[in-house]
């Protein structure tokens with residue numbers, strides 16, 4: 001099936017990795033919906049992809065709300081005949097001392113990073129299964145595999161949960177033509193990393209990475225495009241590690 005007949009929803013697509021994923025999917029011929037809390041920034045990206053709105057649109061989507069995913073599903077149905085691909089990219093890393101994390105902070109980080117993936121996979125998993133095809137790609141994190149060093153316990157635990165949900169939904173939906181996979185990046189060369197880690201500390205972090213460089217976010221986006229392809233039907237429940245050798249199975 002040609003990619004230009006396909007429709008993808010990317011969450012957290014206003015900037016960072018999500019923006020790159022949306023750009024690469026669009027370049028591969030997808031019609032792309034960019035969901036984000038920051039709808040103005042998402043609109044800017046959508047306009048830069050296609051000013052006519054024919055093949056790119058932005059929508060306000062808060063991944064903490066199931067109703068927002070249901071509304072996105074309906075909108076894509078009306079607009080483009082339904083989605084084929086969902087990329088659960090939105091997330092928020094939070095640095096915090098383990099023993100100081102309050103119950104409220106824990107819940108807030110789990111809501112954005114884990115509960116969001118559960119809600120999205122329920123809503124779109126059901127819609128994809130009804131259509132007999134679909135691709136879901138979840139952006140996890142190395143922190144979810146190792147427990148994390150530079151991020152908080154809530155974030156690491158949530159990302160570990162994303163890997164588990166990936167397997168659970170993959171098993172549930174496999175017989176209906178729907179695949180569910182995760183990509184687990186290590187530290188990436190992205191604005192948020194440079195904004196949140198002081199330059200000297202970042203240089204020291206890079207020295208701990210076996211390949212001695214931050215990950216290329218464009219390559220992660222290319223991996224998403226590969227997993228989103230109609231031809232990728234035999235990959236499901238997988239986690240693709242892209243971490244510079246920081247974690248080897």
Ligand SMILES: NC(=O)c1ccc[n+]([C@@H]2O[C@H](COP(=O)([O-])OP(=O)(O)OC[C@H]3O[C@@H](n4cnc5c(N)ncnc54)[C@H](O)[C@@H]3O)[C@@H](O)[C@H]2O)c1
Pocket residue numbers: 011012013014015016017018035036037038061062063064088089090091092093112139140141142184185186187188189190191192193
């Ligand atoms: N940056 C890294 O090194 C790295 C490493 C491993 C995993 N990841 C994961 O990659 C994904 C993207 O990270 P990034 O570095 O591009 O982050 P970022 O902070 O630069 O961008 C995140 C985007 O998500 C949006 N967002 C935040 N909360 C939202 C919500 N409730 N609803 C909808 N949108 C929301 C933000 O507005 C923003 O546009 C995240 O899941 C992150 O955990 C990043």
